[in-house]
Amino acid sequence: MGFLTHNDLLSRFMCTVNDETYLRDVVISFLLAGRDTVASGLTSLFWLLAKHPNVESEIRREADRVLGKNQELTSFGEMKELHYLQAAVYESMRLYPPIQFDSKFCVDDDILPDGSLLRRGTRVTYHPYAMGRIEEIWGPDCLEFKPERWLKDDGDFSPENPFKYPVFQAGFRVCLGKEIALLELKSVALSLLRRFQIQLATRPHPTLRFSPGLTATLSGGLPVLIREREVAPA
Numbered sequence: 001m002g003f004l005t006h007n008d009l010l011s012r013f014m015c016t017v018n019d020e021t022y023l024r025d026v027v028i029s030f031l032l033a034g035r036d037t038v039a040s041g042l043t044s045l046f047w048l049l050a051k052h053p054n055v056e057s058e059i060r061r062e063a064d065r066v067l068g069k070n071q072e073l074t075s076f077g078e079m080k081e082l083h084y085l086q087a088a089v090y091e092s093m094r095l096y097p098p099i100q101f102d103s104k105f106c107v108d109d110d111i112l113p114d115g116s117l118l119r120r121g122t123r124v125t126y127h128p129y130a131m132g133r134i135e136e137i138w139g140p141d142c143l144e145f146k147p148e149r150w151l152k153d154d155g156d157f158s159p160e161n162p163f164k165y166p167v168f169q170a171g172f173r174v175c176l177g178k179e180i181a182l183l184e185l186k187s188v189a190l191s192l193l194r195r196f197q198i199q200l201a202t203r204p205h206p207t208l209r210f211s212p213g214l215t216a217t218l219s220g221g222l223p224v225l226i227r228e229r230e231v232a233p234a
């Protein structure tokens, strides 16, 4: 029962759950659904920020304004005030969704809302990567990285219909980890960007190159150079 004295996530789950099958399923969710997806989201975010230093500076400016210069993030409430950071994360995953496409199979004959008849066993694929690049959905600037498209005039984040942005799926089978995923992405990005300068170590390709797989993984990874920032006077 050594886990009772530990504070890591697994030990905390083990203290609160008696059902081993449930415990196994939660652990598999965290590892399979929650690890590579967040890593993928962070990789493309850092790639885009390296190519758009103005967006990176705006993220740091917003953090200094909301949290105070050289002050750490201390609460969930503060995180909710970081509208530009949230917009940058959403915009990055619009262009580079961690799950680029996913398929479902019809259990029975069915008719889609547009009238298409589907036979039992038909495979239907939804494709967030393609949808993020369709002009009819996102407008003529759909290929540009513009966090501002997610902000209202007063600077507040404005969410989109999840069926237009199915990066986390939509409807009944929406990602169960969506909120924790956003929290992880924003916390990691913010703490690294405020403390370090991150530059690409290789000449950037015009687009990212992925390895085949369910989760978008960069072939060859994303080599970067990291330098500690000098602490600015408060």
Ligand code: HEM
Residues within 6 Å of the ligand: 029, 030, 033, 034, 035, 037, 038, 041, 097, 098, 099, 102, 103, 166, 167, 168, 169, 172, 173, 174, 175, 176, 177, 178, 180, 181, 182
């Ligand atoms: C940026 C990160 C993430 C993205 C983009 C993402 C995306 C998705 C998508 C698209 C699905 C639906 C798959 C399908 O079509 O069936 C899904 C399902 C799921 N995700 Fe995530 N996910 C992320 C992070 C996480 C995290 C951190 C967790 C858990 C800690 C998690 C747990 C789950 C679970 C349990 C499901 C299955 C839900 C169900 O089938 O009812 N995800 N996710």
